[in-house]
Amino acid sequence: MRTELLAELAQQLRVDSVRVADLAGSGHPTSSMSAADIAAVLLSNHLTYDFDRPDHPGNDRLIFSKGHASPLLYSMYLAAGAIDETEFRTYRREGSRLEGHPTPRLPWVDVATGSLGQGLPVGVGMALAGQRLGKAPYRVWVLCGDSEMAEGSIWEAAEHAGYQHLDSLTMIIDVNRLGQRGPTRHGHDLGAYARRLHAFGWHTIEIDGHDIEAIESALEEARSTMGEPTAIIAATKKGRGVAAVEDREGMHGKPLPDAASAIEELGGRRSMRVEVRKPTSALADARPEVGHLNLPRFAVGDEIATRDAYGQALTALGTARGDIVALDGEVGDSTRTEFFSKEHPERYFELYIAEQQLVAAAVGMQACGQIPYASTFAAFLTRAHDFLRMATVSRASISVVGSHAGVSIGQDGPSQMGLEDLAMFRSLHGSTVLQPCDANQTTRLVAAMAELEGVSYLRTLRGKTLVIYGPDEQFPVGGSKVLRHSIDDRMTLVGSGITVHECLVAADLLAAEGITVRVIDMYSVKPADEVTLQAAAADTGCLITVEDHHPQGGLGDAVAEVFSDGRPAPRLVRLGVRDIPGSATPEEQLRAAGIDADSIAAAVKLLTGTAMVR
């Protein structure tokens, strides 16, 4: 499209942004207007996209990292004919696909944005998938705001993109100088961004973001730059084109004061239609074949760390399925994804110590058809909490595996212990939370995760645990195992992971004293096995949960949730880690936290009155 027409199109995008926010009574028209020229040129002359086939593997990826500029994105969809005026006018209304910030309820939106600093790291994941996994050639375009450049996650992504030479990735920074509450740190100093990005290995181009020809040439340059990602750093004005708001403070995130006159000032409504170039590759990516899965098998009575079983199972899964990818945060020797890296190096992604980028890359890759397993220490996954939260809004399906759970890691101390991870994952919408206690259980759950929707979490242990299940045992998600059971059970012990073994020993100790207790292995923390827990409640009247985790948000809360359905509840007691641990051996740690076999047995005796009798 020629310059004059592009300028017209940009004005149309501005007008549409203004009027849709006005109709909605809220939204971010000024943040849309600053990037309208860029959007017009990108849509008309550079984006490759088949809006009728959003799943086409040759489609470019377009991410509005500055998700609040959704009026602009939806105005582009309107111009491309992807949505009609009737739908356009539903912006921000209940039930509309056109939400305040873009989400994959729209088929052309791969990932949700709105929490700043996430679009670029997710785009890195998409570009990695495209360049490293032999996909159809596509480009990844990420529109960033200048405010979000302060987020560390942007620099994790900048580092990774530069290091990996992701030349299919283009970041366009809409430097409109004004953040939410006033001027940004660097204002219109484009060089501040260019110097930083250049140091991180990027090709940088500084332009006037309202100069159509400059935009055209910069986008062309980005497409032809090899070996480096490109950053187009564009000086723009927020609210561009309407004097009442242009480049003015206090005009963030609200409709224009007088939309009618603003639209007039912008030249009135237009109805240009853009024919977006479609991908030339005719074929869809062949879905990798799923071969026979040969999971490792462990002998009952052996001692194996669940993290080892995870590494082996993941490797086997990778052999069976070509769409499995593994990602790690430079701790693959601890999480045991190194097993996978040796067998399937081409599908192993080292993200270094950058947990936000780790999870973001997984989210980006699943949007490109991969089945990602992202691993690091359970404790350090808290670093990526906001990315996990947004992954649920993105309707992303990712498997996340946290090792070194709980105090049972021993001497390294609390900084390395996952003691809040169950709470974090349990609170995520639609999540699955799994915690195996032995090697064979681990392998089954690892395989099951590949089929799960949403964010799935598996928690593994540093130390070895006894293999108590045979290799053919089944462990459905949402199930549990009753490991001790008699008609005389006076109480039920509910363990998960390491504490299953402590509960079993406690049960044996108690049995020797004539006190029989039921023991449940609640390997599926969410969803919980309500039937088994309800039965245990009916039979024994009292459940004691034992968890290597703080008492809030984990197993204790999960069991209590089962009994929050309005029916009469059993007596509940929870044992968990109630202090900040120090350094000590694993055994000392479990004892100090009161979650070892002796402490469990003592609790049972106290509750049954046996302790007082003796």
Add this chain to the structure above:
Amino acid sequence: MRTELLAELAQQLRVDSVRVADLAGSGHPTSSMSAADIAAVLLSNHLTYDFDRPDHPGNDRLIFSKGHASPLLYSMYLAAGAIDETEFRTYRREGSRLEGHPTPRLPWVDVATGSLGQGLPVGVGMALAGQRLGKAPYRVWVLCGDSEMAEGSIWEAAEHAGYQHLDSLTMIIDVNRLGQRGPTRHGHDLGAYARRLHAFGWHTIEIDGHDIEAIESALEEARSTMGEPTAIIAATKKGRGVAAVEDREGMHGKPLPDAASAIEELGGRRSMRVEVRKPTSALADARPEVGHLNLPRFAVGDEIATRDAYGQALTALGTARGDIVALDGEVGDSTRTEFFSKEHPERYFELYIAEQQLVAAAVGMQACGQIPYASTFAAFLTRAHDFLRMATVSRASISVVGSHAGVSIGQDGPSQMGLEDLAMFRSLHGSTVLQPCDANQTTRLVAAMAELEGVSYLRTLRGKTLVIYGPDEQFPVGGSKVLRHSIDDRMTLVGSGITVHECLVAADLLAAEGITVRVIDMYSVKPADEVTLQAAAADTGCLITVEDHHPQGGLGDAVAEVFSDGRPAPRLVRLGVRDIPGSATPEEQLRAAGIDADSIAAAVKLLTGTAMVR
């Protein structure tokens, strides 16, 4: 100290690191040995510190951001005479202050480290306090590993330190080339780090980290550099001095294979003692006077957003106490900390959109005697989860305030909604979690937070809510308010924040139909008011919790936890946000989530059987 002696001291620090890890049977001697020369020179010639008075305001701050190098830190303490050989030998044993990673159980450790990438941002907070608040002059020394330079939080800190001209801050990067599982991204390419940091406004010095004279001169240069923070980028060798491990892969995080011969190779044990220079300023910082607190007062029946009340209360608190500081993530117009910024600009810290740095700065400032309130959207606090977790290990006392809680924010959609924040804060050890429903309650809780130990969280609302409490009402932490109460109560509604008002309307709707229910305002989510909840359970037999949060980890779990003490429990039902919301008005959102008055009333009728009878 002269060069030859410094070289001897460095060998002593190496020997001690090797032997203490050997005694413990675990730890990171090789990561200590790489930085031993730096540590020797810093301790002897540049650190200002009175080990007898760790609370001396003139003391420098020394942070081992690479906390796994704790053997080196403790060897420095041993050389300085702060600890003796007997204690030194307790490293990593149960009960010892010498944990695997440093924590403030040692009086000379201001903040815990061990989760990489946190020391520098915390150091930025300390330097900010020192330079901006007219404190005794002290320097902040942060020893970083090269692996942790991949963490985005490092670059949030680098950006902030450069922008704020924090010349009292020196980062020393121990570039030993090897991370946990193998080579780092940049290996020994010192220029890669220098270029990046220089672009972020740092003065950079590249040295051989085993050249004593080069170290001496670099530290001297750092101390005399004005207007910029300094990064000393030191090429080192992991395991330096012992051929069996020096610069070799696979030697991370474990004792040396043959400690005795290694110690011999290092020249054997030494017992040099370092006289560390003490601060010259004789006086302790005067503790700011605490004046009379004039909290804002709101009239019952008015409508005020709790975020507005927070902003006003914080401003009043800042007027009464000079040690109050406010920090924000570039959303002060939303969180309402802008009120504080106008009244107390010298104690207002704009951290821009960098939530990790936001929380880290608060942690750093509290270590320097301030009482920080850190604010952003509740949703975006998830970005700082790992920093909040480590704040608890640091025994830090900080107040954190999250606005825009829950679906009640309306049209902006799920990316902006805090729906997991209660779960996150509740799972933190020793945390306090508060959620006010009206303006007068907010002001009281904001004032109370200044006195609390640990991480305290207050959750505020975007929209206006009715003032239902008088300005003289008291709201003790751990308390609750019973707002409807009769001897005929058939059920109890437990709300918090916005849902208190929905519960009250529901109670009125039900009362009109002859169904009386108790209503409890559980403004203190953690600790919970067990007495009042137990009484409601005894009186009514059934509690319905209503929360604008996902059903896991929040109010429902908090109430269930109260009934997990082994005593008979009431029937529990929880209403919460069970889907991913879209865009809609606040009223539509509450209805869609089933937490509005009508939904609550319907639930009560269903549970009491009234619905079926009618």
